[in-house]
Amino acid sequence: MQIVESLQMVTEVEDWSRVRSPSRADRRRKQGHRQNIVVRLEPRKDAITLDGGKTFCVHPEAARALRHVIKQSAPRPWDNPLDALIGRHHT
Numbered sequence: 001m002q003i004v005e006s007l008q009m010v011t012e013v014e015d016w017s018r019v020r021s022p023s024r025a026d027r028r029r030k031q032g033h034r035q036n037i038v039v040r041l042e043p044r045k046d047a048i049t050l051d052g053g054k055t056f057c058v059h060p061e062a063a064r065a066l067r068h069v070i071k072q073s074a075p076r077p078w079d080n081p082l083d084a085l086i087g088r089h090h091t
Contacts, residue, residue, distance in 0.1 A: 009059035010041040
């Protein structure tokens with residue numbers, strides 16, 4: 001399995017915690033008024049496979065976590081390391 005790190009693997013998250021009334025802020029935002037909403041980029045926790053499961057494209061933070069999970073777990077051919085990364089466990 002090959003891991004390709006990409007800084008492009010991020011998602012936009014809007015922080016509405018500084019807005020007093022979210023519904024009013026949303027309505028006024030549609031009218032073009034500036035609102036107290038912070039948009040930040042956070043690393044994606046999932047992976048994109050490039051060639052059917054042999055190569056995975058992930059954010060560098062997720063790659064670090066994935067390598068840690070692979071190193072900690074005993075290699076069993078039926079386990080998928082990505083399941084442990086996202087918190088999905090098989091019994």
